[in-house]
Amino acid sequence: MKTILLTVAICYSIDAAAQELSPSMSNGKIIFQSNCVRCHGDDGKLGKFGAKDLQKSKLDDKRLYKIISNGKWLMPRWKKVLTPEQILSVIIYVKTLRYK
Numbered sequence: 001m002k003t004i005l006l007t008v009a010i011c012y013s014i015d016a017a018a019q020e021l022s023p024s025m026s027n028g029k030i031i032f033q034s035n036c037v038r039c040h041g042d043d044g045k046l047g048k049f050g051a052k053d054l055q056k057s058k059l060d061d062k063r064l065y066k067i068i069s070n071g072k073w074l075m076p077r078w079k080k081v082l083t084p085e086q087i088l089s090v091i092i093y094v095k096t097l098r099y100k
């Protein structure tokens with residue numbers, strides 16, 4: 001019985017670690033809400049400190065990756081704060097705002 005419980009626990013934590021590593025929209029939403037909402041707002045339209053309207057943004061993935069990593073003017077650089085996987089997750093989420 002103990003072995004079964006241990007196996008289940010190990011499998012569960014491997015699964016959780018895998019989720020953390022693979023970019024996903026749900027991770028992106030959490031990352032967006034804790035780091036980006038204060039300037040961009042929940043819907044991407046807040047525009048605080050001159051933040052661009054993310055619903056109107058037309059940047060492709062490559063440009064999104066670049067601006068989120070390196071920042072631009074008052075847009076902070078995130079590459080020291082977020083892992084590449086987290087940046088990819090937040091890109092997936094940011095693009096869903098375009099369909100709001």
Ligand code: HEC
Nearest residue numbers: 035036039049050051052057058059072073074075076090
């Ligand atoms: C301190 C305020 C602030 C925070 C926090 C912030 N941004 Fe920005 N963001 C800006 C500003 C200002 C710009 C406009 C930069 C420019 O082009 O002059 C911008 C631009 C952008 C753009 C470019 C849009 C376009 O079409 O040009 C994207 C994408 C973006 N931010 C995503 C994010 C994400 C994702 C986060 C969280 C990880 C985030 N921002 C956090 C202020 C912020």
